[in-house]
Amino acid sequence: MTPHQVSVADFLASFGGDVDAAIAALRAHHPAPAPAPIPRRPRRERSGDHIITVTDLHKTYRMGRQKVAALGGVSLEIDRGEFVALTGASGSGKSTLLQLIGGLDKPSGGTVMVDGVNIGKLSDAKLSRFRNRTIGFVFQFFYLQPFLRLTTNTEVPGMFARTPRKERRAHAGDLIEAVGLADRSKHLPREMSGGQMQRAAIARALLNRPPLLLADEPTGNLDSATGASIIELFERIRDEFGTTIVIVTHDDDLARRADRTIRLSDGRIVPEGVVA
Ligand SMILES: Nc1ncnc2c1ncn2[C@@H]1O[C@H](COP(=O)(O)OP(=O)(O)OP(=O)(O)O)[C@@H](O)[C@H]1O
Numbered sequence: 001m002t003p004h005q006v007s008v009a010d011f012l013a014s015f016g017g018d019v020d021a022a023i024a025a026l027r028a029h030h031p032a033p034a035p036a037p038i039p040r041r042p043r044r045e046r047s048g049d050h051i052i053t054v055t056d057l058h059k060t061y062r063m064g065r066q067k068v069a070a071l072g073g074v075s076l077e078i079d080r081g082e083f084v085a086l087t088g089a090s091g092s093g094k095s096t097l098l099q100l101i102g103g104l105d106k107p108s109g110g111t112v113m114v115d116g117v118n119i120g121k122l123s124d125a126k127l128s129r130f131r132n133r134t135i136g137f138v139f140q141f142f143y144l145q146p147f148l149r150l151t152t153n154t155e156v157p158g159m160f161a162r163t164p165r166k167e168r169r170a171h172a173g174d175l176i177e178a179v180g181l182a183d184r185s186k187h188l189p190r191e192m193s194g195g196q197m198q199r200a201a202i203a204r205a206l207l208n209r210p211p212l213l214l215a216d217e218p219t220g221n222l223d224s225a226t227g228a229s230i231i232e233l234f235e236r237i238r239d240e241f242g243t244t245i246v247i248v249t250h251d252d253d254l255a256r257r258a259d260r261t262i263r264l265s266d267g268r269i270v271p272e273g274v275v276a
Pocket residue numbers: 061062063068069070088089090091092093094095096097
């Protein structure tokens with residue numbers, strides 16, 4: 001034994017045999033390293049195969065006599081397989097734009113094409129079928145059914161799509177595993193953490209194998225480490241399933257991870273390179 005080496009027994013004895021005190025002293029001496037920042041992935045080449053084309057989109061909300069112009073002529077294209085972050089100050093129109101792309105609300109003017117379909121031309125029934133097949137939605141507050149266990153919660157979009165029970169159950173199981181919740185499949189939402197509930201909501205959004213995933217502040221209700229794991233999950237989904245992902249976010253870490261950021265200001269897109 002060199003003069004600098006001390007046996008475990010001697011080391012413990014110097015704490016009067018108190019193991020917890022010895023561990024605390026070791027931790028203080030070697031603090032846990034700070035989590036490594038998530039490396040920035042190289043920006044992808046755009047394919048030019050547009051899954052979303054928005055042209056001169058306007059949205060004005062009317063509240064009695066008052067009019068609020070939420071979007072004032074937005075045009076954009078998003079490629080198949082792209083991961084895009086919509087950013088901008090509060091009230092700049094991000095959620096409104098996401099809702100119009102998802103067919104959850106009607107524009108006051110302009111068109112939205114998703115997967116080759118002009119969604120403004122669809123009847124309500126056709127739009128609802130189209131949405132269920134083509135778009136997965138993820139929200140800040142998860143919106144899981146509180147009384148359904150994880151497997152059944154994940155199956156819900158398949159019930160609306162009339163997918164045979166056996167098939168949708170098997171796919172729900174695969175997705176639950178893919179989002180890292182295999183050991184929680186019998187849990188109710190209240191028996192899961194916020195990060196686990198968001199993973200569950202993401203698994204559910206993917207059940208009908210939609211080519212497009214829209215997420216409104218998906219990390220808004222999570223701490224930063226949990227948020228980072230959700231960002232990684234989105235990247236994996238984009239890479240493994242080729243899903244196009246569009247996210248509204250205030251989270252700079254999340255926006256930096258996207259292939260492209262589209263910034264809104266007062267209901268319009270800020271041209272790249274311009275400081276809003
Ligand atoms: N249902 C509504 N009725 C009336 N005005 C609305 C409605 N929804 C949004 N607005 C207004 O439209 C504008 C854009 O709102 P939107 O929610 O799209 O902004 P946002 O950028 O997503 O904001 P935040 O980051 O705060 O969520 C805001 O001025 C808002 O007050």
